[in-house]
Amino acid sequence: MIEAEDGEVCLKLLGEQRFDMAFLDVHMPGMTGIEALCRARQQGNQTFVVLMSGQPKSEIVEIARKLEAYDFLAKPFPGGDLIAIFKTYERLVQPVRALLVDDSATVRRVISKIIDQSIFRVTMDEAGTGMQAVDLCDKGRYDVVFLDMNMPDIDGPQTLARLRSKNPNVRVVVNSSEPEENVLRRFGNQRVEIFLKKPFYPKDVDRAMRTVFDLPTPYRIETAAPAPAA
Structure with missing residues (x-):
């Protein structure tokens, strides 16, 4: 598990390393999770991404779909949601x-x-x-x-x-x-x-x-x- 404290670090890591999965918070200091994902997709990154937010507004969720984030979790979410995401990823690969x-x-x-x-x-x-x-x-x-x-x-x-x-x-x-x-x-x-x-x-x-x-x-x-x- 590798952690990033903001969107810029997240984008840098996505560009430098290969990740099986990425969980991105929408609201981060500076560059948001949405902005980081948008730039990563523009660079050709196809990582399996799940976005998270404590305030999942409909327009943000729609952007997540367009950026091909697999799912969007509303915080706080139960552990069962994570288990389901991992189960899905295992089947996808x-x-x-x-x-x-x-x-x-x-x-x-x-x-x-x-x-x-x-x-x-x-x-x-x-x-x-x-x-x-x-x-x-x-x-x-x-x-x-x-x-x-x-x-x-x-x-x-x-x-x-x-x-x-x-x-x-x-x-x-x-x-x-x-x-x-x-x-x-x-x-x-x-x-x-x-x-x-x-x-x-x-x-x-x-x-x-x-x-x-x-x-x-x-x-x-x-x-x-x-x-x-x-």
Whole structure:
């Protein structure tokens, strides 16, 4: 653990050393934590950052999001919040082996690029049919399967049933352009971890992965409203 007493020292350390994580107070003497993070990001620093403040105003929290701080903690915070942050970081740095199942090569290419932009470290195999997905799962285990609903041989529910017959614990993200209610109804009593409606984006993938791995949602804080204009 290395400590910094103000924003300038913080920025200097971030530029000179590699850190796995950084917890930055918003309010520090001289340069603020927000300013230090902004300059660090401009310099290309991608450290996993959590910002902290005793007065988490909504506009400050929004800036933190734009600067890609992973989370924002309101002081004082319980030790459980820190444990959850550490648990999240441990999962983020572990490789995730995923299988993408979709009959369209173009769609697979687009979704693969989106998943590549996730904060999770995902390595991807692809299947163009449900049976190809079953065959690939016979050969190796996947942490998560991104499963399309409609395919030419066996559909999403049939594919999931076959995957679960071999691995009951397989975690599945169902994606479709159809309404969620209609899609999940076709899966009946089969467990689906989360549904993503096409088109979706990297932040949606992050949300899905947090659900799959039972990680807490960041930015669950109550913010003070902005001061009224004079």
